[in-house]
Amino acid sequence: MDRVAIIGASMTQFGQRDAWIRELLAEAGVAALSDAGVSPDEIEHLYVSNMASGEFEGQTGVPNALAHDLAAMPAYTARIDQTSSSGGAGVYAAWQSVASGASNMTMLVGGEKMTHRTTAEATDVIASLTHPVEYKHGVTLPSFAGLTARLYLDTYDAPRESLGKVAVKNHKNGLDNPHAQFRKEVDLETVLDSPIVADPLRLYDFCPITDGSAALVFCPESVAREYTDDYAVISGIGGATDTHVVHERADPTTMGGVVNSSEIAYEMADLGPEDIDVAELHDMFTILEFLQSEDLGFFEKGEGWKAVEEGVTDRDGELPINTSGGLKSKGHPLGASGVAQVYEIYKQLIGDAGDRQVDADVGLACNVGGFGNCVTTTIMESR
């Protein structure tokens, strides 16, 4: 079977941007077309990963506007929303469009414009994804993170410091990412002394509110070869849900969506966790990096924290995680994040990751919606 290749990618500066969603999407779209050497009229399908342009900005129909702005008309367009994993869902949609034969050239642009709203307003829009009863009780996603972190530390006898070290590592990686929102190192003391948000988690355990976008160009591998030698292929991809209501989970320290989506992806790729050379995980909260690294099979349950303590997931470690800086330092513009994860893996696999470059032939991106409510896992290989 002709595999699905990625032949071009881009991401904008993440952070506080003086641009509306439409402008952010167009900025990444134009850059990805240029990177791929593809002209707009070659695009057959154009997908937009975005959670809430209507709620944030009062603007819907954004995919159609983007087709105009990129001069990609009459390309088919649609918006893919899976809350904070809209980007990963967009990657899956783009993969399906090519693998089904519906499109020979698909562009995905993910983006979100959030910082013009207050943090409380933005958190409220995000919290609209939770069950109405959770919402009424004030259990927003940061609250779940606090509760789960406490449970994890108690259950697996992990030190509070290990969570802080995730933030320290990812900030250090973000220093070398020119697109990251925060390009500054933080030390463990700063993390541990930062204002408390949801005990035991503090400010530096959380990703910021961010504007930004990222884009990818997909086509069959047979077509990719006509454009470039520098492409990567998606060899496995899968998605899965966990309970909509978090308290229904037998063990909240296990993310069922991560387990199930990665099983599908590993089987499709005919690979296992031991084959992964580099990974981008959804560190919206530091605790999530532990949970995902375990549920993806990288480490035994309850041992993810040890890997961080021992430097295994550092950029020069055995399995670098979040070389991009992760959501923690790069920022988390909801619809863009899953796309930017795949951007990072793509750059690592084609050897174009600059100062962040690691030695990798196989990479994995795991994008989490809600508190693990829906997850997509993508495995990519250098050609």
Place this chain on the structure above:
Amino acid sequence: MDRVAIIGASMTQFGQRDAWIRELLAEAGVAALSDAGVSPDEIEHLYVSNMASGEFEGQTGVPNALAHDLAAMPAYTARIDQTSSSGGAGVYAAWQSVASGASNMTMLVGGEKMTHRTTAEATDVIASLTHPVEYKHGVTLPSFAGLTARLYLDTYDAPRESLGKVAVKNHKNGLDNPHAQFRKEVDLETVLDSPIVADPLRLYDFCPITDGSAALVFCPESVAREYTDDYAVISGIGGATDTHVVHERADPTTMGGVVNSSEIAYEMADLGPEDIDVAELHDMFTILEFLQSEDLGFFEKGEGWKAVEEGVTDRDGELPINTSGGLKSKGHPLGASGVAQVYEIYKQLIGDAGDRQVDADVGLACNVGGFGNCVTTTIMESR
């Protein structure tokens, strides 16, 4: 190639419903599973077509909630939004999920909850899909319809009455649709004397604001045979955009998205307009039925109105259009409409359309987003 089959379908009562979006989606989902004889744990992918649950109801993450309500977890879920053509975009996504091999059993549920908001509020949410400049000038979709209707009548020397006859025909068809919002005949005088909305169009030229949902179950044809002899196949499907800004169109009486999406669908099906036995068109406004019937190639440009005058598109005519009652009498819950169109064609093709039954082996559904900004066309055949 293994074609994509539809093995089950449902739609809820359309109209003013005392139920939230989550309940509406679950109602159609449960009914479609039952209709298909498929158990929830067989569902691999679950798509939700919905434009604006966040804007209408403050609730996002609806696909994940639906996976819970249907006991379909860990099925992968995502929301597909293409404004008023979200349903058609969902059909395309579901088709791709099966055709790509990603899923062997996909459910699509489309729905919208709108009537708890005033007509002005609902129209405002819909108008958020237009260009900000169009929006500022008050050119909402009904305004475009009035302007285009005037142009059509003038250009093609069509009588005002011909538009009214679309409403009369579709209301007559809706009388036999137990799910329709309006089950009452209207005569031409009533239409022509109803309050003016956007000259020359009057109240009865417009579809209503509606709550409702519809669902479909898709699988490979090889799998379909294990479940039922009563299935239909999707033999052609395509999508395309037209300009985001309506005034940029060289001829506003031609819907480029309809032309381009149907060309893709006809080519995939290896069929032409002359092969279509029954069609569901997006008669959000009466004028749109003329435009689509021409741009799909059923009739020459400027002659669509004659077909209605001559009864060609009546239920007992040569090419019945909108046997369901169309959006006009059935109602238009945005995310549900494109799904309900395919529901009607499916029912016609398997011979289960009750009093609305016509003689048909090949059917077509055309779902329009915005004022033709994005369109999907689906061609289906009896097995």
